[in-house]
Amino acid sequence: MGHLPDLISDLAIILITAGIVTIIFKWLKQPVVLGYIVAGFIAGPHFWIAPTIMDTANISTWAEIGVIFLLFALGLEFSFKKLLSVGGTASIATLINMGSMIAIGYLVGQLLGWTHMDSLFLGGMLSMSSTTIIIKAFNDMGLQKQKFAGIVFGMLIVEDLAAILMMVLLSTIAVSQNFEGMELVSSILKLVFFMIIWFVVGIYMIPTLLKKFKQYLNDETLLIVAVGMCLGMVLFANAVGFSAALGAFIMGSVLAETEESKHIEHLVEPLKNLFGAVFFVSVGMMIAPDIIVEYAIPILILTSVVLIGRIIFATLGVVASGEGLKVAIQAGFSLAQIGEFSFIIATLGMQLGVIDSFLYPIIVAVSVITTFTTPYCIKWSGKVYSFTEKRIPSNWNKLIDGYASSGSKSIDSESEWSKFIKSILVSVAIYFTLSLAVLLACRQLLIPFVTSNIDGTWGRVVAAGITLILMSPFLSAMVLRKSRSSEFEKLWNSGPFNKGALSSIMILRAFLGVGFIVIALSPLFPQATALLVIIAILVVAIFTFTKAFKAPATRMEERFRKNLSDKENAENQNSAINKKLAADLLYKDLHIEEFEISQESPIAGQTLGELNFRQSTGVNIVSIIRGEIKINIPGANERLFPFDIIVVVGTDKQVEKFNEKLQNTQTSYGEIAEHHIEIAHFSLKGDSLFIGQTVQNANLKENWGCMIIGIDRLNESIVNITPDIKFEEGDIVWIAGESYNLKNLKKKVINHIKE
Numbered sequence: 001m002g003h004l005p006d007l008i009s010d011l012a013i014i015l016i017t018a019g020i021v022t023i024i025f026k027w028l029k030q031p032v033v034l035g036y037i038v039a040g041f042i043a044g045p046h047f048w049i050a051p052t053i054m055d056t057a058n059i060s061t062w063a064e065i066g067v068i069f070l071l072f073a074l075g076l077e078f079s080f081k082k083l084l085s086v087g088g089t090a091s092i093a094t095l096i097n098m099g100s101m102i103a104i105g106y107l108v109g110q111l112l113g114w115t116h117m118d119s120l121f122l123g124g125m126l127s128m129s130s131t132t133i134i135i136k137a138f139n140d141m142g143l144q145k146q147k148f149a150g151i152v153f154g155m156l157i158v159e160d161l162a163a164i165l166m167m168v169l170l171s172t173i174a175v176s177q178n179f180e181g182m183e184l185v186s187s188i189l190k191l192v193f194f195m196i197i198w199f200v201v202g203i204y205m206i207p208t209l210l211k212k213f214k215q216y217l218n219d220e221t222l223l224i225v226a227v228g229m230c231l232g233m234v235l236f237a238n239a240v241g242f243s244a245a246l247g248a249f250i251m252g253s254v255l256a257e258t259e260e261s262k263h264i265e266h267l268v269e270p271l272k273n274l275f276g277a278v279f280f281v282s283v284g285m286m287i288a289p290d291i292i293v294e295y296a297i298p299i300l301i302l303t304s305v306v307l308i309g310r311i312i313f314a315t316l317g318v319v320a321s322g323e324g325l326k327v328a329i330q331a332g333f334s335l336a337q338i339g340e341f342s343f344i345i346a347t348l349g350m351q352l353g354v355i356d357s358f359l360y361p362i363i364v365a366v367s368v369i370t371t372f373t374t375p376y377c378i379k380w381s382g383k384v385y386s387f388t389e390k391r392i393p394s395n396w397n398k399l400i401d402g403y404a405s406s407g408s409k410s411i412d413s414e415s416e417w418s419k420f421i422k423s424i425l426v427s428v429a430i431y432f433t434l435s436l437a438v439l440l441a442c443r444q445l446l447i448p449f450v451t452s453n454i455d456g457t458w459g460r461v462v463a464a465g466i467t468l469i470l471m472s473p474f475l476s477a478m479v480l481r482k483s484r485s486s487e488f489e490k491l492w493n494s495g496p497f498n499k500g501a502l503s504s505i506m507i508l509r510a511f512l513g514v515g516f517i518v519i520a521l522s523p524l525f526p527q528a529t530a531l532l533v534i535i536a537i538l539v540v541a542i543f544t545f546t547k548a549f550k551a552p553a554t555r556m557e558e559r560f561r562k563n564l565s566d567k568e569n570a571e572n573q574n575s576a577i578n579k580k581l582a583a584d585l586l587y588k589d590l591h592i593e594e595f596e597i598s599q600e601s602p603i604a605g606q607t608l609g610e611l612n613f614r615q616s617t618g619v620n621i622v623s624i625i626r627g628e629i630k631i632n633i634p635g636a637n638e639r640l641f642p643f644d645i646i647v648v649v650g651t652d653k654q655v656e657k658f659n660e661k662l663q664n665t666q667t668s669y670g671e672i673a674e675h676h677i678e679i680a681h682f683s684l685k686g687d688s689l690f691i692g693q694t695v696q697n698a699n700l701k702e703n704w705g706c707m708i709i710g711i712d713r714l715n716e717s718i719v720n721i722t723p724d725i726k727f728e729e730g731d732i733v734w735i736a737g738e739s740y741n742l743k744n745l746k747k748k749v750i751n752h753i754k755e
Helices: 006-027 032-043 056-078 080-085 087-111 116-126 131-141 147-176 181-212 219-239 244-255 261-285 289-294 296-320 325-334 340-352 359-389 394-401 416-453 456-480 486-492 496-521 529-545 547-574 579-586 613-617 652-664 700-704 739-748
Strands: 591-596 620-626 629-632 645-650 677-683 707-713 716-718 732-738
Touching: 006 032, 006 056, 006 261, 032 261, 032 359, 056 147, 056 219, 056 244, 056 261, 056 340, 087 116, 087 147, 087 296, 116 147, 116 296, 116 340, 116 359, 131 147, 131 325, 131 340, 131 359, 147 181, 147 244, 147 325, 147 340, 181 219, 181 244, 181 416, 181 547, 219 244, 219 261, 261 340, 261 359, 289 296, 289 359, 296 325, 296 359, 325 359, 340 359, 416 456, 416 486, 416 496, 456 496, 456 529, 456 547, 486 496, 496 529, 591 652, 613 620, 613 652, 645 652, 677 739, 700 707, 700 739, 732 739
Parallel strands: none
Antiparallel strands: 591 645, 620 629, 620 645, 677 732, 707 716, 707 732
């Protein structure tokens, strides 16, 4: 027998150990992530009782693949639209919370005598909550429908994006080993540049390609295509100096805007679970008991910093964003832990070789402790609010209610100037970035090729001409886009002051275009700056007065907008909830939620009057969705059926109570039916009542609930059973039916049955 590679034996140890431990953790109702970490400790070099991993280098490779798929799956759940929809509350709260924890983490690291790099990475680790742990805690406690849970989810979305940015900045600082401001600015600009390119080009191309080849995309091919895109972006991100995790996240967020996103997410989930398990097991392998004992005091200090600091600063952040004190305290206590992104940041530091090895097991220990305390923190938040509310001065009502909360709050529409300036800035930024991308690509590929094949001035002229032609759709849009929009027309006709301001903006954009062209062509003609300025002015004038240059940008933008909105439009058509209405109702502390009636639910078949949800829970049922049928404002006589989606409106407490009532009425899955189909056969003897009768006259189905499926007669097998076939002595008859019916048939009719 050949020798198995260490990789296979190590993977067997990892998965067997992880499987056993996670089953135990499921039984103990603890997070699976903790089970993986404990499994890693058991399979690691510090636990001698169980078999030990032989080649940790291979496991590190598997773990890196795990990080890629974790970030890819996170990107699929992310969506840039979702980031925009969480609003200012989540953004302000996250900025305050993360900024404060990074500063405190760095300060604590310095006080403990650690290096600047250890302290900086420590601050980054302490600033990240655990999305996995929070979602599980909310689901287990039935809190996912409450208002504070929505704010927490929004903060987690912002944290995810901030973590990606943090990883890029930490990598830059780690490589350069200094805190130079210009280098950090350069890294941020580089990140923004590539993120715009990836997102814009991705949304423009990928949804179109997926729709074009949809007929060929079954589960297998779609999975291969999605994973291929993910790893392709990982390679590209690595080639331009970013981490593999960033590439995976970006591709996931691009695919999140496609109509196939949920399908891809479902297909990728097993891969994420498998490789994610290997990653978390590798985290557990880093736990060294001697280091934990040696650094017990720092572990306790950091645990206290997380529990106290994150609660305080997350609460202050939510209050500062305008929410009430109760919601803020509930959100703050929910975020009092660190998790998977902290491990990823620690792994990054270890791979770069810039943090000490003791920091990894310390942060894992802190994460384990704070994960265990998370459910208790969430439960205590209500008591802490009640205690705090009684001691707040009566003239501080704004703090309790929140200055952004009002039952009669109205949303003021943006001014025309605000809309116009915002649209101009976004348009110019995107088209400037695209123009720059085309220019860089031409400098790397096109210009060297042309100048090497065409000598002298003519080669540079041809290269410059082709470059301008390739950039022309984006340059013209950068100079002219939105200059004839509805906002522009309204402002232009509003008065002379607006005309002057708008003219100034148009002139500034023209100067931007001229400057860009001069900078783009100056390496080809370094001694002809004045001539280049004249040429640039002529080119901008041609863009302005020639419609042919406007059409390509218009078509591209229309396709981009369509691809970006297709998923949302499809979801809106299938949803009974108007998203804007749902958002507005939140200001009144009301929720609109959807619940599906399961196939096994005992309430299926009952009328709304019989169920009386209004009286028992306080919610109002505003609609029932049954396939393509929508029953709005259903009456008391309307019955519920399996797979109906009921749309309810209520407060946090009412929706939570309704959810509990609905969950308590669900029949558990996996129950074994009392009766199931069996097959028996019997031989007809001379005294059988069936001999001489036809199949039709025997009435097995009507009288006994059984069915004849075949007859063996001599050397012949009869499977096409017709009503006129007569039973003969010696026939072996095959019958299907429930066991109970077969036994009755045997007892009362056929006395020679053989089961």
